[in-house]
Amino acid sequence: MSEQRRDRLDQPREPGRVQLPxxxxxxxxxxxxxxxxxxxxxxxxxxxxxxxxxxxAWNTLAPERLRFDPYTFTFLTLILSxxxxxxxxxILLAQNRQADRDRxxxxxxxxxxAMQKADTEFLAREIAALRIALGEVAxxxxxxxxxxxLADELDEAALRREKRARQDWEEEHS
Numbered sequence: 588m589s590e591q592r593r594d595r596l597d598q599p600r601e602p603g604r605v606q607l608p609x610x611x612x613x614x615x616x617x618x619x620x621x622x623x624x625x626x627x628x629x630x631x632x633x634x635x636x637x638x639x640x641x642x643x644a645w646n647t648l649a650p651e652r653l654r655f656d657p658y659t660f661t662f663l664t665l666i667l668s669x670x671x672x673x674x675x676x677x678i679l680l681a682q683n684r685q686a687d688r689d690r691x692x693x694x695x696x697x698x699x700x701a702m703q704k705a706d707t708e709f710l711a712r713e714i715a716a717l718r719i720a721l722g723e724v725a726x727x728x729x730x731x732x733x734x735x736x737l738a739d740e741l742d743e744a745a746l747r748r749e750k751r752a753r754q755d756w757e758e759e760h761s
Contacts, residue, residue: 616681
């Protein structure tokens, strides 16, 4: 009896089912992105050009018995087709992962923009309320003019009192 079956006796095994190895999709995605990034560099193109040029040179200039892929370069065509057949899905997978990241970034940007808009609207309402409240508050110029007017009134009242006090004194001493 296998170890797996002993662990899960409550579930029957599926007959004839092949168990494929498990892999981490995130690790595979990162690996495919690194390959796609490398394949999109000038370094990769230069290396591929050097390899293909060496392949051509070897299979055209080497002695007949040492050539492994004669003139039509069938094996080279097969190798390049195999590379393309693996490269295309890896590049698509990397693009899909990038699109998912872009979508998440865009959603986060939208959320932040909505929060900033709400904050801006709140601040605009607060500023409007402050302006209304300030309309009811005395300004510096208003206070100065009122204080100046009061000082003038007090000076006039003091002059009247002084005048009255003089008149009263003159009446008493005359």
